[in-house]
Amino acid sequence: MNFLNEVAQHYPDAISFAAGRPCEDFLDLAAVHRHLDLFAAHLREKFGGDEQRVRGTLLQYGRTKGVIHELVARHLESDEGILVDPEAVVVTVGCQEALFLTLRALRRDDRDVLLAVMPTYVGAAGAAHLADMPVLPVAQSDAGIDIDDLVAVARRAREQGLRPRACYIVPDFGNPSGISLDLDVRKRLLEAAYDIGLLLLEDNPYGLFDAGPAGNTPLPTLKSLDTGRGVVYLGSFAKTGNPGARVGYVVADQRVGTGADGGTELLADRLGELKSMLTVNTSPIAQAVIGGKLLEHDGSLRTANERERAVYRRNLRLVLDGLARRFPADRRPHVTWNRPSGGFFVVCALPFVAGDDLLAVCAREYGVLWTPMHHFYAGDEARREIRLSVSHLTPAEIETGLDRLARFVAERDT
Numbered sequence: 001m002n003f004l005n006e007v008a009q010h011y012p013d014a015i016s017f018a019a020g021r022p023c024e025d026f027l028d029l030a031a032v033h034r035h036l037d038l039f040a041a042h043l044r045e046k047f048g049g050d051e052q053r054v055r056g057t058l059l060q061y062g063r064t065k066g067v068i069h070e071l072v073a074r075h076l077e078s079d080e081g082i083l084v085d086p087e088a089v090v091v092t093v094g095c096q097e098a099l100f101l102t103l104r105a106l107r108r109d110d111r112d113v114l115l116a117v118m119p120t121y122v123g124a125a126g127a128a129h130l131a132d133m134p135v136l137p138v139a140q141s142d143a144g145i146d147i148d149d150l151v152a153v154a155r156r157a158r159e160q161g162l163r164p165r166a167c168y169i170v171p172d173f174g175n176p177s178g179i180s181l182d183l184d185v186r187k188r189l190l191e192a193a194y195d196i197g198l199l200l201l202e203d204n205p206y207g208l209f210d211a212g213p214a215g216n217t218p219l220p221t222l223k224s225l226d227t228g229r230g231v232v233y234l235g236s237f238a239k240t241g242n243p244g245a246r247v248g249y250v251v252a253d254q255r256v257g258t259g260a261d262g263g264t265e266l267l268a269d270r271l272g273e274l275k276s277m278l279t280v281n282t283s284p285i286a287q288a289v290i291g292g293k294l295l296e297h298d299g300s301l302r303t304a305n306e307r308e309r310a311v312y313r314r315n316l317r318l319v320l321d322g323l324a325r326r327f328p329a330d331r332r333p334h335v336t337w338n339r340p341s342g343g344f345f346v347v348c349a350l351p352f353v354a355g356d357d358l359l360a361v362c363a364r365e366y367g368v369l370w371t372p373m374h375h376f377y378a379g380d381e382a383r384r385e386i387r388l389s390v391s392h393l394t395p396a397e398i399e400t401g402l403d404r405l406a407r408f409v410a411e412r413d414t
Helices: 002-010 029-046 051-059 069-080 094-106 122-130 147-159 183-196 267-276 284-296 306-326 356-366 395-412
Strands: 089-093 112-118 135-139 163-169 199-203 231-236 247-251 255-257 264-266 345-349 385-389
Touching (some): 002 356, 069 247, 089 094, 089 267, 094 122, 094 231, 094 267, 147 163, 183 199, 247 267, 255 267, 356 395
Parallel strands (some): 112 135, 163 199, 199 231
Antiparallel strands (some): 255 264
């Protein structure tokens, strides 16, 4: 991520398919103030008009597990069909903190390992590194995950004296692959995880952004299908609420042991204990901005993001159609790509290895940026694939950027 930022800073005029930022067209300072006022009014009603408690909730150090946990639980029921006790919700400083806290809570000693479908989000690998938990790769398949390989990796690790604690997965329009798991795969994955005693860490930043028509029924999350409390659910309001607020959350309703006395506590409470020593609490003011948006839309961010959803649907269609026009299958250069059904990302396979060195060349000489896919894998193997992000560009930028990319590929493939 630092590398991509540096390249973007060196070539500010380049069109960037690299950054996975949400669309900026609808970011609105007036909405921030409106949402803050809405949440303050909500607190006044909750506290019977006690202004001191309202000020204290918004402006003092706050509850470590968060002050919008009840609204988050309401949102999850509304948009995802997830029924959860608000006490199992921990509001975090973005989803990155949620990832780190969860992994740190799961780690007991140096035998503990995390499984992850490769390619995987670099932030998950980074959080595992900070938690001192090695990552074992699980094969991706056309269906999104090779479940047989997941079982084999977990069993092989245990035979080697390791302790697989969880598998990290993004079932909806994953970063970087854009792949989604169909309903049958989701059910089989849950059953396999139950059978081998493995938690699933479900990360869902893009689930609301399917490319189907407005009003269509989305696939259920793993957590909504989870009957055995085998899924820890990780969420973020960066794409659906306000990226600058840096508010995420984790739903951790599992019971975990507390020691020799045989007692148990919610995993969420253990995460809260760790958070109290890391960031103390998530900014109540930032939480209030998100809480106000949730209140304004009766808990549903699916309806609140209809404009954004339309932009992402349009941009994904423009990129896919634009690639098809510029790279016909019967003509060189031979470029292939996947066709995600939503989200922010498309993966292209080029006819040559595309690493960081070529990205710099492409930015400098052709004025277009993309992300080399080798960053999303374990190891340093050179790869031909690149990731294109479709989320924050205008139609004109997409067309110009694809023209530049096509010229770059054609002139390198000689």
